[in-house]
Amino acid sequence: TGHHWGYGKEDGPSSWYKNYPVAEGNRQSPIDIVPNEASHDRDLGPIMTNYDHCTSINISNNGHSVVVEFNDSDDRSVIKGGPLDNPYRLKQFHFHWGGKGHGGSEHTVSGEGFASELHLVHWNAVKYKTYGEASTAPDGLAVLGIFLETGDDHRWLHMITDVLYMVKYKGSITDFKGFNPNCLLPSSLHYWTYLGSLTTPPLHESVIWIILKEPIEVSEKQLGMFRMLLFTEEDDDQKMRMENNFRPPQPIKGRRVRSSN
Ligand code: 1SD
Ligand code: ZN
Numbered sequence: 001t002g003h004h005w006g007y008g009k010e011d012g013p014s015s016w017y018k019n020y021p022v023a024e025g026n027r028q029s030p031i032d033i034v035p036n037e038a039s040h041d042r043d044l045g046p047i048m049t050n051y052d053h054c055t056s057i058n059i060s061n062n063g064h065s066v067v068v069e070f071n072d073s074d075d076r077s078v079i080k081g082g083p084l085d086n087p088y089r090l091k092q093f094h095f096h097w098g099g100k101g102h103g104g105s106e107h108t109v110s111g112e113g114f115a116s117e118l119h120l121v122h123w124n125a126v127k128y129k130t131y132g133e134a135s136t137a138p139d140g141l142a143v144l145g146i147f148l149e150t151g152d153d154h155r156w157l158h159m160i161t162d163v164l165y166m167v168k169y170k171g172s173i174t175d176f177k178g179f180n181p182n183c184l185l186p187s188s189l190h191y192w193t194y195l196g197s198l199t200t201p202p203l204h205e206s207v208i209w210i211i212l213k214e215p216i217e218v219s220e221k222q223l224g225m226f227r228m229l230l231f232t233e234e235d236d237d238q239k240m241r242m243e244n245n246f247r248p249p250q251p252i253k254g255r256r257v258r259s260s261n
Contacts, residue, residue, distance in 0.1 A: 005201045013247045020201045027205045028250035029196030030106035038259040047082035047189050056179040063170035065094040079122050083193045088122035088142040096246040097226050106199050106246045107211055116148035140206040147215035154218040156183035161225040169234040186214035194257045199247045
């Protein structure tokens with residue numbers, strides 16, 4: 001099942017509405033964040049990540065991004081606090097990025113994109129029985145978004161870039177145990193939060209977005225390694241480089257963005 005979609009001319013974000021009409025819905029993501037229009041909310045506590053006993057399993061190329069999956073059978077790795085009513089379990093993280101010298105983030109700040117954006121996807125296992133069930137519920141998912149800007153080498157990102165050659169093609173997967181995503185967080189966890197959606201089909205309007213204000217720094221060389229991945233399968237005749245796998249900002253439709261500080 002599932003329709004064919006991608007990031008190309010024919011199958012890219014501007015055509016997704018044909019198979020996924022919710023693409024034109026009232027709480028779509030990403031958005032452009034205008035810091036001056038975000039309201040400081042004193043009821044918003046700090047966001048807390050609890051990834052200490054975190055259990056990564058594998059890394060794979062799903063044809064849209066590179067994804068690290070976690071064991072989410074218990075509450076060992078959760079995010080809580082901030083806008084969340086209860087802990088949300090870490091399921092996976094993945095990245096969105098641009099072509100060389102281009103923006104690649106999904107969210108933008110005052111119209112400016114970043115080189116890349118990391119998404120840590122969590123689900124509400126208190127209210128819902130499965131990830132699948134949560135992914136269609138209005139408070140089912142919490143995605144922590146982190147901007148990547150280019151500069152110096154990131155000290156820990158090599159742990160991921162070192163194994164990318166193993167998942168070059170769509171559908172490839174390899175073991176990736178014991179990776180703790182704490183090492184990818186910036187020093188400050190101040191954030192913006194708003195209600196939105198998945199940024200890829202099926203675009204379900206089920207995400208509480210938490211976007212960290214402080215970007216992390218990665219080198220152009222490290223980002224270049226992501227661009228050696230392919231959208232295509234190993235036995236495909238045409239090789240399509242995996243880049244520009246981001247959806248541009250969507251209409252805000254009256255939504256409020258709240259700020260933690
Ligand atoms: O793009 C991802 C998609 O790959 C999948 O992980 C989905 C969750 O099922 O989330 C979207 S996103 O909204 O986190 N970009
Ligand atoms: Zn994403």
